[in-house]
Amino acid sequence: MKNEPLFIAFSTQKGGVGKSTFTVLVASYLHYLKGLNVAVMDCDYPQCSVYEMRKREVRQLETNLHYQSKAIALFDSLGKQTYPIVCAKPEEGIIKAREFLANEPTDYNVVFFDLPGTINNDGVIATFMAMNYVFVPMAPSRMSMESTLSFIIPANELIAEHSDLNLKAIHLFWNRVDGRIKKEWLEHYEEVIRQFGLPLLKTAIPQSVRYDKEQSIEGSDAVFLSTIFPADKTLLKGSNLDLLVDDILEVLHLTPKL
Ligand SMILES: Nc1ncnc2c1ncn2[C@@H]1O[C@H](COP(=O)(O)OP(=O)(O)O)[C@@H](O)[C@H]1O
Numbered sequence: 648m649k650n651e652p653l654f655i656a657f658s659t660q661k662g663g664v665g666k667s668t669f670t671v672l673v674a675s676y677l678h679y680l681k682g683l684n685v686a687v688m689d690c691d692y693p694q695c696s697v698y699e700m701r702k703r704e705v706r707q708l709e710t711n712l713h714y715q716s717k718a719i720a721l722f723d724s725l726g727k728q729t730y731p732i733v734c735a736k737p738e739e740g741i742i743k744a745r746e747f748l749a750n751e752p753t754d755y756n757v758v759f760f761d762l763p764g765t766i767n768n769d770g771v772i773a774t775f776m777a778m779n780y781v782f783v784p785m786a787p788s789r790m791s792m793e794s795t796l797s798f799i800i801p802a803n804e805l806i807a808e809h810s811d812l813n814l815k816a817i818h819l820f821w822n823r824v825d826g827r828i829k830k831e832w833l834e835h836y837e838e839v840i841r842q843f844g845l846p847l848l849k850t851a852i853p854q855s856v857r858y859d860k861e862q863s864i865e866g867s868d869a870v871f872l873s874t875i876f877p878a879d880k881t882l883l884k885g886s887n888l889d890l891l892v893d894d895i896l897e898v899l900h901l902t903p904k905l
């Protein structure tokens with residue numbers, strides 16, 4: 648009997664706040680640095696940006712000897728390869744994930760679902776509700792909060808009323824925190840979040856160029872956002888990604904294998 652993996656999504660109906668970015672960063676961190684077995688269902692169909700990113704990276708690897716030898720050393724030390732990324736329509740995400748898992752010889756610890764930004768259709772809501780945990784990146788601005796909370800508050804109420812749901816909790820976290828944002832504003836926003844009884848992760852992610860662009864695996868520069876490598880240690884400092892991963896593992900009650 649195989650162990651059931653946790654289904655996790657970085658999700659919100661707000662676009663461009665980091666759903667796909669954190670799906671890749673956290674999937675890579677858990678798979679390559681924490682020794683967990685990860686799969687990704689890319690349900691932001693048809694663009695499937697995470698799936699396309701992997702294809703692009705594999706092509707780049709073919710002509711880059713530096714990264715090729717780095718990849719071989721990484722996979723040798725881990726005794727495993729990259730994590731699989733499956734492109735699927737959002738309403739078929741769960742069925743496709745179950746099919747995929749049933750055909751795999753190995754156990755998975757976590758399956759990440761990258762969902763589209765338009766949650767307000769039945770198929771996407773069903774997939775959202777089939778997650779075990781959802782993490783919601785939110786920028787500290789009034790507009791971002793209003794559009795995020797308008798969906799998250801009712802979803803959180805639903806969870807509170809029905810303990811038999813798959814979805815156990817929705818956790819918010821700050822992303823793109825600009826050093827110029829006033830402390831009083833952040834405290835005010837956090838008070839609003841508390842009043843609605845929404846859990847907020849301790850770690851806030853800063854606005855940083857590291858998150859902003861996908862450094863391709865060209866040349867030999869250290870890479871932060873990649874589906875083939877974990878975020879480079881030299882770039883982790885100040886990114887708070889390592890702290891966010893610790894917060895997430897605590898919520899999931901998952902013990903790292905490395
Ligand atoms: N903390 C951050 N600092 C700077 N840029 C960020 C940060 N988080 C996300 N971004 C950038 O914002 C853009 C949108 O992110 P993405 O993950 O594609 O959003 P979504 O999947 O929610 O639409 C990307 O260019 C991404 O690199």
Ligand SMILES: [Mg+2]
Binds near residue numbers: 696
């Ligand atoms: Mg996306």
